[in-house]
Amino acid sequence: MIDQFPILAEINPGLWVILAGLICTLLPVGRARKAFVIAAPIFAGLIIFQLHSVTAAQHLGGVMSFGPIELTTLRIDRLSVVWGYLFCLAGVINGIYALHEKCRITDSSALIYTGAAIAGVLAGDMITLFVMWELTAISSVFLVWKGGDHAYAAGVRYLAIHVLSGVMLLAGAVMHAQANGGDFMFNAIGLDSPGGLLMLLAMGIKVGFPGLHMWMQDAYPKASITGTVILASFTTKFAIYALARGFEGEPVLIWIGAIMTCFPVFFAVVENDLRRVLSFSLNNQLGFMVCGIGIGGALAMNGVVGQVFVHVIFKGLLFMSIGAVMYRTGTAKASELGGLFRSMPYTTMFCLIGAGSIAAFPLLAAFVTKAMILAAAVENHLYIPFLMMLFASAGVMEHSGIKVPHFTFFAHDSGRRVKEAPWNMLAAMSISGFLCFYLAWPFGGYQQLYALMPFEMEHAYKPYTWDHVVFQMQLLFAAIFAFTLLKRFKLYPAERRAEILDVDWLYRRMGLNVAMWGSAMWDRLSANMSRARTRAVSTVGRRLYQTFSPAGAASEATPSGLAAVLTAGLLFVVLVIAYFAR
Amino acid sequence: MSTETEIPVEVEAEAEIETVSAPMDDIHPVSRYFLFLGNEKVKRNFIWFPLVGMIISILLGLHFKQKHPLPIEEYIPGSWAIYGFIAYSLIVLSAGTLFKILGRDESYYGEGGLPDPDYSTDPMVTGEAHHD
16 A cells, blocks of 8 residues: 555554544534544554554654754654554544444544544654644543533633643743754653653643643543543553653652552542543553653563553443443443343443453453563562552552442442443444453463564563462452452442542632632722722822813912012923933 | 323233333343342352452462562562452541542532533433433
């Protein structure tokens, strides 16, 4: 294909997906749109495959100049190609999942969003990265707003935060390029310059660093059913790519990542909305990746790449299964669900596969990749981050491994009897479920994942060793045992409907109140100022009138001697001013 | 004049029979093989499964030592089981206190509005399930 159309080697494959999205905005026929939704990511994936197989090391294309700035809009190397494939795969799975939804906005924004994410990870320079960074935000906010009126404010906050992140990225990129002789290529950035710090902060917003994370738990659970599934695939993983490219081996990321793994588990345990629980879980999984990037080196970075790959699949599977439940029952609140295995057995099975994968059960997805990051931490004698990640692994078992499937499909019977999920949702979940097994399969499965990993390892990590399996099972069985014991003694908290406060309280409540107070104060101040100004003008006017009007004091009869003295005094003042002003 | 229609006794009885048999009709054919999972006895005895699994994995751990243990870990048999149990319990037991501190009414932020029933639903505001 590339031989026949050499221009394809110069155009970022993500742009074709964006173009398909733009066509979809004009296409009234639902079936045709759906064809685009499925075909466009496949087409982009094929181009990436061909370009990567032609030049296995690095393919650069789409080079253009804008004044002194040289842009390289396409770079396919061993790091970016993994994200390229992954986003194409996720685009296809998400497209299948959303086949039932006849919505032009969802179809087109999903395609533009997917295309922007693909184009972003395949961008060679920081300007293209910035453009795609912003485009992912602008295109994806429609998926949030499709959730309905109650998602409007969350969507606005989502957009504002992401646009801010993009602006910071651009500012950082410009500063970094200036410090490097005007080179805008996106390579290792480091934290030596203010530009680097700004870029890290921008990426930190998008990846959900502690304290900067709440846009995720705010917007994702309020988006439409398919919207949440699509949103969970791209934005944060795009940011992980940027971190992996720009900040590998930065020690500060080890601690940020370790904290990121731990804090969401405490929020997830009290949260009732299962889509928000999964959003916290997403945040927690990103922590493992950030920590791995901070550790750096072949083992950790390959672990990160592998974890990103499987995470998109199993997290998507979990969101898809809860989305299917919401589609049928109308809710994702744990307090309203339970006993659904009686009505939705296939969805139950897929949710359990996703739960087992995220909890890192042997033979399921994260078992191989998460262990690589943990092993890298031990290898580097990072014992406290290791213990924090191990603690978080027990937390993952709690919220995603047990809580989500238990309260949805088991627990008490809510009495809801609904249909199984639509065929297209089941088909999408089947693909993800199969991949969860395949990518951890000991006989030729995880080796395929290894083949994608970008860094050469001296000795390939062997996940299926007795000690790894046995100790992992110790952790998981102990967590399940603790769950059953706490349930038996009624110490496990019941699910209750509530709004759980988080960092966003600072701007949603306190910030809003401060802004409202400031606005009220400003109104009052400007009213008082206006009154004072009016009063001053009126007083001066009255005084002038009293003095100089025909009936004023200056018009009264004055003795000529006094008038002469006043005139002489005035002349003296004028002369003095004229002298100094000369 | 009353507009209510009298229901014949036989019809009422039929409806009762239907109600009794309804739960089984609503169960998915595949799920019928797994209904034992909802059995109280099974639920109660499920605790033995992780307990036995944990004991077996601890015993196996005594034989298959970790290749790269933490400094103190090699002296503690079943270290990951102990850690996992404590970590899990700590997380769950903290929930009550956290809920008291952080839990607010669902309308706390006052951002009501209706979800779009075609794309996203929730009984808090719509009152009933959709797409069934």
